[in-house]
Amino acid sequence: AQSVTQPDIHITVSEGASLELRCNYSYGATPYLFWYVQSPGQGLQLLLKYFSGDTLVQGIKGFEAEFKRSQSSFNLRKPSVHWSDAAEYFCAVVPGNTPLVFGKGTRLSVIA
Amino acid sequence: ETGVTQSPTHLIKTRGQQVTLRCSSQSGHNTVSWYQQALGQGPQFIFQYYREEENGRGNFPPRFSGLQFPNYSSELNVNALELDDSALYLCASSKADSPWYGYTFGSGTRLTVV
Numbered sequence: 001a002q003s004v005t006q007p008d009i010h011i012t013v014s015e016g017a018s019l020e021l022r023c024n025y026s027y028g029a030t031p032y033l034f035w036y037v038q039s040p041g042q043g044l045q046l047l048l049k050y051f052s053g054d055t056l057v058q059g060i061k062g063f064e065a066e067f068k069r070s071q072s073s074f075n076l077r078k079p080s081v082h083w084s085d086a087a088e089y090f091c092a093v094v095p096g097n098t099p100l101v102f103g104k105g106t107r108l109s110v111i112a
Numbered sequence: 113e114t115g116v117t118q119s120p121t122h123l124i125k126t127r128g129q130q131v132t133l134r135c136s137s138q139s140g141h142n143t144v145s146w147y148q149q150a151l152g153q154g155p156q157f158i159f160q161y162y163r164e165e166e167n168g169r170g171n172f173p174p175r176f177s178g179l180q181f182p183n184y185s186s187e188l189n190v191n192a193l194e195l196d197d198s199a200l201y202l203c204a205s206s207k208a209d210s211p212w213y214g215y216t217f218g219s220g221t222r223l224t225v226v
Contacts, residue, residue: 034214043116043202043219044155090154099145099168100204100215102154 002027004093006103013081014111021076021106023091031093033074034100035065038088047089050074061085086110114139116205116218124224125193131223133188135203138216144186145215146178147202155202161186162208190223198225 005024013019025031032051036044048059055067065076074091091103117136125131137144143162147155157170161180175191184205190197200222204215 036217041222043118044204044217046214046216049214099157099160100147100155101157102147104154 002095002101004091004101004103006089006091006106008106009104010107010109012109012111015083016080019076019078019081019085019108021089021091021108023074023076023103025072025074025091025093027072027093027095029096030067030069031095033065033067034092034094035059035063035074035076036090036092036102037061038090038105040087044090047076081108081110083110083112116203116216118201118203118218118221120221121219122222122224124226127193127195127225129193130189130191131193133190133201133203133221133223135186135188135205135218137184137186137203137205141205141207141216142184143206143208144180144184145204145206146186146188147204148172148197149200149202149220150196151199158188193225195225198223 003026007022034049035047038044047063048057050057050067057065063078067074088105088107090105092100119134145160146158149155158172160168164180177189179187200220202220203218206215
């Protein structure tokens with residue numbers, strides 16, 4: 001079945017440490033790929049997106065993501081996490097002419 | 113450039129009642145999508161409106177209905193509310209001819225059904 005998978009439900013990292021959040025999709029063709037962040041009780045904010053071209057995409061707040069076609073993955077990374085990055089992160093795809101399909105999310109906790 | 117605004121921010125309803133949620137799309141956007149986000153889950157697509165017509169629907173029953181107005185704002189109506197309808201309802205706007213540029217989300221309406 002077509003889907004978006006975020007294997008990690010909850011990740012805890014220390015402030016200043018690096019971060020990688022995983023995302024895999026299962027669609028026949030490469031969809032448009034997005035990462036969104038949601039702070040508690042808030043809506044979704046777009047971090048970055050990939051449509052084509054350079055497979056390493058830069059986003060806001062120091063985040064980047066790398067598209068790997070061979071692995072059907074679009075992992076989100078940040079070299080040094082700040083306490084304010086604690087939030088829920090959602091990977092999403094637009095498979096074609098359909099609206100956004102979301103993964104179940106990864107909750108990020110940041111400890112001192 | 114105005115973003116997406118939703119009202120109300122919070123709402124408490126009784127099972128069996130009806131509710132209407134409202135959304136104003138971002139300037140320049142002509143498509144509105146609605147999502148339901150249950151606690152601890154990712155958003156689930158309800159339906160999408162373009163040119164005042166529904167042009168896509170997720171796996172939601174007919175008691176979930178909507179409208180889009182000429183100014184591209186939208187309403188989500190839910191009839192015969194059930195306890196499981198308790199969720200955060202998110203509205204997103206986009207451009208029909210370039211959805212790959214991303215969807216702009218509102219802050220949502222938190223609906224509690226008791």
